[in-house]
Amino acid sequence: MEVTRLRALRGPNLWSHHTAIQAIVSCNAAEHAVDKIDGFEVRLRARFPEIGSFQPTGQDNSIAMVHVLELAALGLQAQAGCPVTFSCTTPTVDADVYQLVVEYSEEAVGRLAMDLAQTLCQSALDDTPFDLTAALTQLRDLDEDVRLGPSTGCIVDAAVARNIPYSRMTEGSMVRFGWGSKQRRIQAAEMDITSAISEAIAQDKELTKKLLAAAGVPVPQGRSVSDPEDAWAAAGEIGLPVVVKPKDGNQGKGVTVNITTQEHLVKAFATAKEFREDILVERYMPGNDFRLLVVGDKLVAAARRDPPKVVGDGEHTIAELVAQVNLDPRRGSGHSTSLTKIRIDDIAHVCLANQGFKADDIPALGQRVNLRNNANLSTGGSATDVTDDVHPDVAARAVAAAHMVGLDVCGVDVVCDSILRPIEEQGGGVVEVNAAPGLRMHLSPSFGKGRAVGEAIIASMFKNGQTGRIPIVAVTGTNGKTTTVRLISHLLAQNGLCVGMTNTDGVYVGGQCIDTGDCSGPKSAKSVLLHPDVDAAVLETARGGVLREGLAFDRCDVAVVTNVGSGDHLGLNYITTVQELAVLKRVIVQNVSPNGVAVLNANDAAVSAMAVKCRGSVTFFSVDKFHPVMATHRAQGQAVVYVENGHIVASKGDFQQTIALADVPLTMGGLIPFQVENVMASVAAAWALGLDWDTIRQGLSGFSNDVNNAQGRFNLFKYRGATVIADYGHNPDAMIALVHAVEAMPATRRSVVISGAGDRRDEDIRQQTEILGDAFDEVILYEDQCQRGRADGEVVALLRQGLANARRTTQSSEIKGEFLAIDTAMDKLKSGELCLILVDQVEEAMAHIAARVVQG
Numbered sequence: 001m002e003v004t005r006l007r008a009l010r011g012p013n014l015w016s017h018h019t020a021i022q023a024i025v026s027c028n029a030a031e032h033a034v035d036k037i038d039g040f041e042v043r044l045r046a047r048f049p050e051i052g053s054f055q056p057t058g059q060d061n062s063i064a065m066v067h068v069l070e071l072a073a074l075g076l077q078a079q080a081g082c083p084v085t086f087s088c089t090t091p092t093v094d095a096d097v098y099q100l101v102v103e104y105s106e107e108a109v110g111r112l113a114m115d116l117a118q119t120l121c122q123s124a125l126d127d128t129p130f131d132l133t134a135a136l137t138q139l140r141d142l143d144e145d146v147r148l149g150p151s152t153g154c155i156v157d158a159a160v161a162r163n164i165p166y167s168r169m170t171e172g173s174m175v176r177f178g179w180g181s182k183q184r185r186i187q188a189a190e191m192d193i194t195s196a197i198s199e200a201i202a203q204d205k206e207l208t209k210k211l212l213a214a215a216g217v218p219v220p221q222g223r224s225v226s227d228p229e230d231a232w233a234a235a236g237e238i239g240l241p242v243v244v245k246p247k248d249g250n251q252g253k254g255v256t257v258n259i260t261t262q263e264h265l266v267k268a269f270a271t272a273k274e275f276r277e278d279i280l281v282e283r284y285m286p287g288n289d290f291r292l293l294v295v296g297d298k299l300v301a302a303a304r305r306d307p308p309k310v311v312g313d314g315e316h317t318i319a320e321l322v323a324q325v326n327l328d329p330r331r332g333s334g335h336s337t338s339l340t341k342i343r344i345d346d347i348a349h350v351c352l353a354n355q356g357f358k359a360d361d362i363p364a365l366g367q368r369v370n371l372r373n374n375a376n377l378s379t380g381g382s383a384t385d386v387t388d389d390v391h392p393d394v395a396a397r398a399v400a401a402a403h404m405v406g407l408d409v410c411g412v413d414v415v416c417d418s419i420l421r422p423i424e425e426q427g428g429g430v431v432e433v434n435a436a437p438g439l440r441m442h443l444s445p446s447f448g449k450g451r452a453v454g455e456a457i458i459a460s461m462f463k464n465g466q467t468g469r470i471p472i473v474a475v476t477g478t479n480g481k482t483t484t485v486r487l488i489s490h491l492l493a494q495n496g497l498c499v500g501m502t503n504t505d506g507v508y509v510g511g512q513c514i515d516t517g518d519c520s521g522p523k524s525a526k527s528v529l530l531h532p533d534v535d536a537a538v539l540e541t542a543r544g545g546v547l548r549e550g551l552a553f554d555r556c557d558v559a560v561v562t563n564v565g566s567g568d569h570l571g572l573n574y575i576t577t578v579q580e581l582a583v584l585k586r587v588i589v590q591n592v593s594p595n596g597v598a599v600l601n602a603n604d605a606a607v608s609a610m611a612v613k614c615r616g617s618v619t620f621f622s623v624d625k626f627h628p629v630m631a632t633h634r635a636q637g638q639a640v641v642y643v644e645n646g647h648i649v650a651s652k653g654d655f656q657q658t659i660a661l662a663d664v665p666l667t668m669g670g671l672i673p674f675q676v677e678n679v680m681a682s683v684a685a686a687w688a689l690g691l692d693w694d695t696i697r698q699g700l701s702g703f704s705n706d707v708n709n710a711q712g713r714f715n716l717f718k719y720r721g722a723t724v725i726a727d728y729g730h731n732p733d734a735m736i737a738l739v740h741a742v743e744a745m746p747a748t749r750r751s752v753v754i755s756g757a758g759d760r761r762d763e764d765i766r767q768q769t770e771i772l773g774d775a776f777d778e779v780i781l782y783e784d785q786c787q788r789g790r791a792d793g794e795v796v797a798l799l800r801q802g803l804a805n806a807r808r809t810t811q812s813s814e815i816k817g818e819f820l821a822i823d824t825a826m827d828k829l830k831s832g833e834l835c836l837i838l839v840d841q842v843e844e845a846m847a848h849i850a851a852r853v854v855q856g
Helices: 040-047 065-079 107-126 132-146 150-161 196-203 205-214 228-238 262-273 318-325 346-354 392-405 453-461 481-494 522-530 543-549 578-585 605-613 628-635 673-688 693-701 732-743 762-772 794-802 818-828 842-855
Strands: 002-009 020-026 087-091 097-103 166-168 174-177 184-187 222-225 242-246 256-259 279-283 288-295 298-306 309-311 368-370 382-385 409-416 429-435 472-476 499-502 506-509 512-516 536-540 556-561 592-601 617-621 640-644 647-652 655-660 715-719 722-727 750-754 778-783 811-816 834-838
Touching (some): 002 107, 020 065, 150 174, 205 392, 222 228, 228 242, 228 262, 262 346, 288 392, 288 453, 309 318, 481 499, 522 543, 556 673, 578 605, 592 605, 617 628, 628 640, 673 693, 715 842, 732 834, 818 842
Antiparallel strands (some): 020 097, 288 409, 298 382, 409 429, 506 512
């Protein structure tokens, strides 16, 4: 068994809505029926008992090794605690080759699971050891390392529950919610609107105290110190006991509390110095340690934090009791679990010594022994929810502290005997405020109920009804995609929106090109959705990107499928038939929002059949309103767009709007059939998005076939009294559409300049000139710049074969080089003639043609 290709499908894809690892797997003859390999299944289940049951993959009910690999890759992730359920295996047109798809929740974990699954299968074949425990541990450790921690994760979960899309911006905890101009960002539990100044204030504990004191919030007395002697002097000024801590520390690092002797203070100073240069000495406030979480102007959670401790049983040492406590599955070594393991380090030894203990002492039955004086969860402390007990005055003090510092999400640390009474009555105070506070003590406290703090943060970022989404239109098809994308974008821009657009020419934001080349894949779409200026996105969605990576979005508001026809690029990436191509292009329809619309070509049976897979509503378009699909849809009171009496008509039940084709220059008054279809699709999309009809009419009237609006899409030039048309048509369906358009235009003689894309099938390349040979008097063949895997002269030879039985062409020639072929054709033109130039290097060829036209 050999895995020859591995891809990560990071969005909705051909197989499912899930993120998944896709692999191309080759099996040898023996591996087509593993049930016939003596002892294989027994050995496999001995190594991985939870692998699940096998399903036949062959017509003879045999079980191929690739299916075992599928179950192993999915099962290993599931056993490691990953929430995965989907997998599938399908044969390809190549003998002994399969496509395997396995869901993942974290890409790195999915890739590792695939590697470990291969190792497992091979060990069962060879009867060699496989350490299942080590494999699962490796997967769990990697999953814990790469997935979001509990604080960020709970905010993401709350966003998902609100239908707010999200994506990780880094491998850490920076997350984006929403798209374009509606997006918001967080880093852990810190919002994007929190200023760097507020964060800096929170880190400077001395400045924080000054500001809080000015706001009337009680704080402990203290000051910065330069060395141990100065620290002891400060302790004398304040009065023992004291606290020593870094001036801008976090998570309790370097903090020592309840210091009563100079020796203890010197050690505490050295500990704090390990973390920061600036050290603070404060009055020690006796009492309980409370963390109050403020979001916006509300207290949303509160917890009492208790120092890490053990209780003696009269038999075990303190070190042994700590080891027992650390067996609690809630305790981990990082921040991904609700509790952290207790450490016996230098700080713990000092704390024990102050209580008269050593780590190997055996405390009496019931005796409590603290391992730390501070109660941070990150150092092994525990938490008890006390949200319902907070006195209103205490809550007000916490909110005032957060506002004084300027934090939108703030962890306020209060020390007092009880939060049932005002802080001032108890001599307590606010000892710290924290930006990006940890949330796990509120999510899963050691005692008491968890609080919906993630929901509170999301509610503060997105008001009721807001989802952070912008309108997304996805456009696919065999032909017409780019023109349709450009026209829809133009119509949206007429509505005052900043439109992000991707197509085969580039990426555009607000009409400005920010990237060039074929940008019809998910990478370019993501760049548009990430752009903070974009109010609406119109995305050309090509087949290749969907196969490589899936969609760039979880759902779209409008999905437009222009056509499938006889297909294009067939034979690539195991898409070999028109039916398979239609299933692939259907992906955008399957991922329309429940409130969205699929705009489908009723004339194309492969496209109209997609309607049953749409979760939203459907608008059909066709020139013929009496087409059976259109007639049925109209009779049901559903939306349709058609042509009648020289007008585009949009109709739904009793609603109807008309637009004269004479007012739509793109169609040349309705003379160009394929442009009429592109306009109908665009009008249906704009209608679905709720654009005003006057805006739609105005937009259509201002969009023509010029180079600026639709470069390489039926661009017309006048040259020496002749008509020159430049187009990027590159498949048989495009040739048919172009022929129909050209036949409607008067000409004394017609010529065409054409090459072929080498990544098409032989029959597709031949068919293009078969079609053109019946419509043009002269055909000039040229070899383009990139043969896409073909040998020199091979494409031209296939084009020549297509002309063998031409009914109209009487003259043909072959030229090396696109520009030379263009010059040759244009040099021959006479007044009244027409020349169709099928360009390859679109931008360069269009500039060359334009220059020739200017020269006359």
